[in-house]
Amino acid sequence: MSYNLLKGKKGIIFGALDENSIAWKTAERVHEEGGTFVLTNAPVAMRMGQINLLAEKTGSQIIPADATSIEDIENLVSKSMEILGGKIDFVLHSIGMSINVRKGNHYTDQNYAWTQKGTDVSAMSFHKVMQTLYKKDAMNEWGSIVALTYMAAQRVFPDYNDMADNKAYLESIARSFGYFFGKDKKVRVNTISQSPTPTTAGSGVKGFDGFIAYADKMSPLGNATALDCANYTVSMFSDLTKRVTLQNLFHDGGFSNMGVSDAVMDTFMKE
Ligand SMILES: NC(=O)c1ccc[n+]([C@@H]2O[C@H](COP(=O)([O-])OP(=O)(O)OC[C@H]3O[C@@H](n4cnc5c(N)ncnc54)[C@H](O)[C@@H]3O)[C@@H](O)[C@H]2O)c1
Numbered sequence: 001m002s003y004n005l006l007k008g009k010k011g012i013i014f015g016a017l018d019e020n021s022i023a024w025k026t027a028e029r030v031h032e033e034g035g036t037f038v039l040t041n042a043p044v045a046m047r048m049g050q051i052n053l054l055a056e057k058t059g060s061q062i063i064p065a066d067a068t069s070i071e072d073i074e075n076l077v078s079k080s081m082e083i084l085g086g087k088i089d090f091v092l093h094s095i096g097m098s099i100n101v102r103k104g105n106h107y108t109d110q111n112y113a114w115t116q117k118g119t120d121v122s123a124m125s126f127h128k129v130m131q132t133l134y135k136k137d138a139m140n141e142w143g144s145i146v147a148l149t150y151m152a153a154q155r156v157f158p159d160y161n162d163m164a165d166n167k168a169y170l171e172s173i174a175r176s177f178g179y180f181f182g183k184d185k186k187v188r189v190n191t192i193s194q195s196p197t198p199t200t201a202g203s204g205v206k207g208f209d210g211f212i213a214y215a216d217k218m219s220p221l222g223n224a225t226a227l228d229c230a231n232y233t234v235s236m237f238s239d240l241t242k243r244v245t246l247q248n249l250f251h252d253g254g255f256s257n258m259g260v261s262d263a264v265m266d267t268f269m270k271e
Contacts, residue, residue: 005238006035010084012076013037014067014129015094016054017045020199022148023094024054025230031058033234035090038080040065067095067125073132080138087140090237093129093147096201097121098163104206107161115162122166123173130177130189141186144237147174148229149191149248151256159206171248178246188245192232195223195252217263219253 011030015023016039030037039055043064055062063079065072080088099114100107126147133139151157152164153171171191178189196202196212205211216223224232232251235241250256 002032002034004034005234005240006030006033006090009035009089009237010086011035011037011088011090011092011237012040012080013092013094014040014065015092016041016051017200018050019054020226021094022194022197022199022226022229023092025226026092026094026233027054027058027060029227029230029234030090030237031060033238035237036060036084037090038063038076038083040076042066067093067129068120070128070132073128074136077132077136077138081136087143088133088138089140089143091129091133091139091143091145092233093126093145095121095125096148096163096166098161098166098204101161101163101204101206105161107158110162118162119166119169122163123169126170127173127177130173130181134177134181134185137185139181139185139187142239142242143185143187144241145178145181145187145189146233146236147191149193150196151193151250151252153193153248154256157211159211161205163205174248175246182245188242190236190244190247190249192229192236193248193250193252193256194229195219195225195255197223197226197229199226214264215252215255217267218258218261219255220258220261221253223255224251224253 013027039060039062061083063076065076098118149167152160153167174189174191181187196215
């Protein structure tokens, strides 16, 4: 169902790799709600992904950008403003990658070159995107910037590995940059802390099947899906959430406030 919540709004969506991606679902929902946008992803992901299908479906243009490259981001922001015909109202940062996770390096046995690369891609890229938007004065007043995160930033999930540290850094950048963006440009910045979700990035985490089933059993409302996350992000891009900023917003069916649930207890009770 569409409510026209984003009619006339313009934005940039990072991170749609395939139809499972949270950014893919978000692009579809933003389109349904009347928003227009530029799609972007790393040049390497363009070759693997099916982003052209999404662009066709949503009437969008694609601008490749490696989110670790200031030059690429500057080009992306300038070209997006040309294509969209002015300043930007919303940005979704939906990017995450850890080489240590991908290669199976344990948290206690990091390859630090890979750790640094993961931090650059997963967290510092958010600072780079916002700094570029800020310097170019590219955001409209009351615009909204959202990045996706996970609760391993606050609590221990051993197999989330160095991504936990990257998410803690990402959430801190949202608060620190969000202050200046709010004060100087009336732009809001938030992170959405999403349930485990079966996507390429999510499924890369060791033991993901167990992890997602456990979270589902612990959450009174069950895990939030990628589509649920897209809907929440639409609300954060809309004018209905104008004074929400500097927040880490848990979107997880209630998981983050649970101690234990009946469903989990049942698996430990002796007859
Ligand atoms: N899937 C989950 O369980 C889950 C849970 C909470 C938060 N998140 C977060 O949601 C976001 C989106 O992930 P997803 O689950 O949709 O997986 P996904 O694999 O579909 O998306 C990750 C995206 O990051 C992009 N990316 C990687 N390196 C890049 C670079 N250098 N420049 C630009 N883009 C780059 C990839 O191409 C891909 O499109 C990530 O921040 C992820 O950490 C995911």
